[in-house]
Amino acid sequence: MNEKTVSESESEMSRLVLPEDTNSFGNLYGGRLVEWMDNIASITAFKHARSKVVTGSIDSLFFLSPVKLGYIVNIHSRITYVTRSTMEVEITVKSENVETAENKITTRAYFTYVAIDDSGHSIEIPGLKIQGPDEERRYHEGELRNKMRIELLEEARKNLNK
Secondary structure, three states, X not given: OOEEEHHHOOEEEEEEOOHHHEOOOOEEOHHHHHHHHHHHHHHHHHHHHOOEEEEXXXXXXXXXXXXXXXXXXXXXXEEEEEOOOEEEEEEEEEEEOOOOXXXXXXXXXXXXXXXXXXXXXXXXXXXXXXXXHHHHHHHHHHHHHHHHHHHHHHHHHXXXXX
């Protein structure tokens, strides 16, 4: 199967934080942001796999600072690591204060997607063509995270059967 570059599936979206997106403190609901992140990350996974994909896991999700009502949320996602049928997608969220133009990273996470056929079985996806030292570093870091995810998944499965 052919390889694809990171840039072939990279995706971005922007959202304005509206009153219905916020809690009683005027901050963006964390769950709403995760919904937006899953949406853009799944688009990235679709573009890489060109098949149906499902969310397999979310890890290293950190809310670094609140996002206020009226701010613009800019979300960037890219594939960092792939296996035979899975993709790790890195999502970086920046908030933009529309009055001051200040931008800052507010959230970062890694979502894993599994490419599936119509029966729900995993299918093979293209490999990842690494271009440059930054992508190489991200790939190796993704490989380490993947090993940890597999260990955590095995442990979770054991605990379900207790």
